[in-house]
Amino acid sequence: MAGACSLGLLLLLLQAVVTVSLPVIVVRLNKAALDYVSDIGKAPLQRALQVTISDFMDPSGEVLQSTRFQPHRVQILDVHVPFFHLKFLAGFGVHLSAAANFTIKVFRVPEPMELVLPVDLTADVHVTRDSIGTLVLSVPTCSSVFSPAGMLEGNNSTSQELLDLVQEHIKADLNNKLCLHVYGLVQDLNVHLGTLIGLSPVGPESQIRYSMTSMPTITSNYISLNIRAILFLLGKPILLPLHDAHPFVLPWPSGDEGAMATVGLSQHLFDCALLMLQKAGSLNLDITGKLNSKNNPLNTSVLGQLIPEVAHLFPEPTPVVLKVQLGATPVVTLHTSNSTLHLQPFVEVFAAPSNLALQFLFSLDVMVNLDLQLSVSKAKLRGSTSMLGGFQLSVATSNVGSVDMDQVYTLISTVFQKPLLDHLNALLGMGIVLPSVLNLHYVHSEVLVREGYVVVSSGFSYQR
CATH class of the missing domain: 3.15.10.10 (Bactericidal permeability-increasing protein; domain 1)
Structure with a gap:
């Protein structure tokens, strides 16, 4: 029995090594x-x-x-x-x-x-x-x-x-x-x-480390480097099985052949980055309504007009708080000339009486698709999002009786959209460091989305 457990542990360790040994980035100089x-x-x-x-x-x-x-x-x-x-x-x-x-x-x-x-x-x-x-x-x-x-x-x-x-x-x-x-x-x-190797910061508690997985491929036109990228959260690696356990291969030609560098970023890199953000809780946020606010009319008076039980429980106007958590890992989809980000937030709605604990009202399952735009600045890949259609809202649990989503949809989606996009864009705008050496920046970069991967064609600028 002990031998079987030891063998199982060894296989898991070997699987982890294989998982992080295959390249997820290809750099062609x-x-x-x-x-x-x-x-x-x-x-x-x-x-x-x-x-x-x-x-x-x-x-x-x-x-x-x-x-x-x-x-x-x-x-x-x-x-x-x-x-x-x-x-x-x-x-x-x-x-x-x-x-x-x-x-x-x-x-x-x-x-x-x-x-x-x-x-x-x-x-x-x-x-x-x-x-x-x-x-x-x-x-x-x-x-x-x-x-x-x-x-x-x-x-x-x-x-x-x-x-x-x-x-x-x-x-x-x-x-x-x-x-x-x-x-x-x-x-x-x-x-x-x-x-090139060593830890580079991604967020307050996260880092990324690059290293080459194999000998470089050198032709008369370019040198190609297979790069492993490992993301760390609180010192622990973020591991995901590679799709079909095959290494990422960047087709030739790709991007602008006249550029100094062509960098291919696999789907796996984006999946790991989003998993890291989810595990870190970085994608969670609180949205707090304010009384007498036209920009965020999220309070019990407005909500009580749509849900009678809320008006009964809170006859006096009380701010409402949305606690947004991403239980499911966000999914990025890469198609030619098109990248989307799919989120499934879980939203808990609370009343926030002054000097009292939050009081649970109801919760929502949310689905939203976002258009994802990618860009490169200095040595970082950055992202920004915008709405792609509307929210899909459904009631998960309720402490205030029946909730008619047709009634509350406009209110919830209105107060939810801008804070969510602002929060996501601030996170994605921080970016992830691309493979580079000290004092070397990417310039005049062009980002192209292909089926299952992203190609960055870029020049370099070395600055001491």
Whole structure:
């Protein structure tokens, strides 16, 4: 018996692992993303190539007209990268090619010498996934090719012999250092890519964590990442079985192929997010009527005109409170160019006499369909809702006798609609963080709804 229970527990644990291991988001980084990285990467590459060159020593002491073996300081004054290009290597990663011009000064007697040394850099960057589910870059191959150096104006008196000696010294010194600094730049980038994983806040008591579920898929046009998203409430994961236990696959092509990124969001992500909101009680609200209010005439005097027993129990005007709870999990439906949100609130109606406990009047089962609009701001997916038809109301229980819904429908739906929409839109407007790294924002995003999933085509903006 104990063995059977242990086996059952193990199967449940394995099922939970399978449930959260399949991807619910697919992120494709397209060629435009590489172009953007190339553009913003020029400045970091220039800084990384500001290396230190060892002193130059003239073996004979004759060319530099100085004491034998006296060292002469060599300094890089400036590095300019006019060309920096990245392209995908199918099944491997990214190929880097760059051109850099080094302005170098040699301090010598009787006057310093300045020259410009062009260098072409190439490197292959391997893109993979580590054990904790984040992108990792490595550089298995890197090389530098030097072109002949040219003298700056005012150094025409320098002999070709001296220029050749200095150039050979600089090439020998830079040959390994440049690639070492490229390696260092990639390692810094790995630290930045590590911010993809980790907890990001969703609400006061909830978070979301992203990680990669498998090795990236790399073609000549894009790199595709399968992303697992786990929502947490009070530190506990929100788990739902994936539909048919199949991973979410984003069709190719999807969205705008010219965008930097194409992000596919599965139905499962929306289901988990709504379940989390329900479990947190975030979707519940109280709607309190006010006396002598035209905007919210929810009081026993108005209600008593429709339900005689209410007027009998409360001859003096008393505010009425609607306590709205979502017992059933909201359902989002994704059809091409159309997304809807279905709610089934349970509404309890109370009278609220001053200085007394709430007095139960009756309760309602409610069904409402809402149009769901999705948008992206910075790095968050946000939502807003509007009515799609009217409410369906039915009496669940009553403490005031028979309740004619034809009589109370207009009153209840009028005072219920605006607070409900305001509450939902405030929650959905907070949004959920999309997969991104630190300081990277989504810009010029377009959201398209497809059958069973959502596609976001977006650009990027990196801001320190």
